[in-house]
Amino acid sequence: DAMIFVSHLAKNEFMITSPVIDANKIHVIHNSIKHTPVTAESTPDKGFTLMFHGRLSPEKGIDTLLRAFAKAAIADARLVIAGSGNEEYIRELQSLAAANCVAERIEWTGHCNDIHPLIEKADIGICPSHIREAGALSVIEYMAHGKPVIASNNGAQPEYVTSGTNGILVTPGDTQALAEAIATLSNSTVRGTMGKAARETFKERLAYPIFIERIENVYKTVLNK
DSSP: OEESSSHHHHHHHTTTOOOOGGGGEEEEEEOOOOOOOOOOOOOOTOOEEEEESSBGGGOOOOHOOOOOOOHHTTTTEEEEEEEBBHHHHHHHHHHHHHHTTTGGEEEEEOOOOOOOHHHHHOOOEEEESSOSSSSSHHHHHHTTTOOOOOSSSSSSSGGGBBBBBTTEEEEETOOHHHHHHHHHHHHHHHHHHHHHHHHEEEEEEEHHHHHHHHHHHHHHHHTTT
């Protein structure tokens, strides 16, 4: 009776298969999260903190992130990598960090049951996936916290990230572009402006009450037929 996709990208990929289904039954509702602001511990001298969270696997582009982090060469910058994955692959990433002389400025937290306190402490989020993400929750989580996000431009991210306004979009695998984006957001004024815009985008378009209302409307439409 109805099909819901988490992005126009996902819907369009499905429609390429020429499904035998009425297009009026197809809906796009972007992902959301329940978000309650949290208060992070005061860390006045923490410097500039970048963060990635998610599954630690090759398609997530963490190798590109490590190289870009080194290339950006921001003295007071630190990188938090939260998540778990194949231990051998994680050791490869840690070796790459050491080879690029940034190992001492990276914190590997492992799996976190509650990621939100860490996001609140971060200055920016980075989602450098090599693959096309249909509806990356991590991007939305950073935006909910008012953090500008650097994300790959090859998935659904452009549907809610406007490059230069509430975040920065880069070509996946482009170390130089990612390093330049990191350098841009090392400016506190720039990231403050983009972070505020990210939070407004979340409130106006992606907030959980909006998400629930859209889901309910699909059910009502079906039930009233």
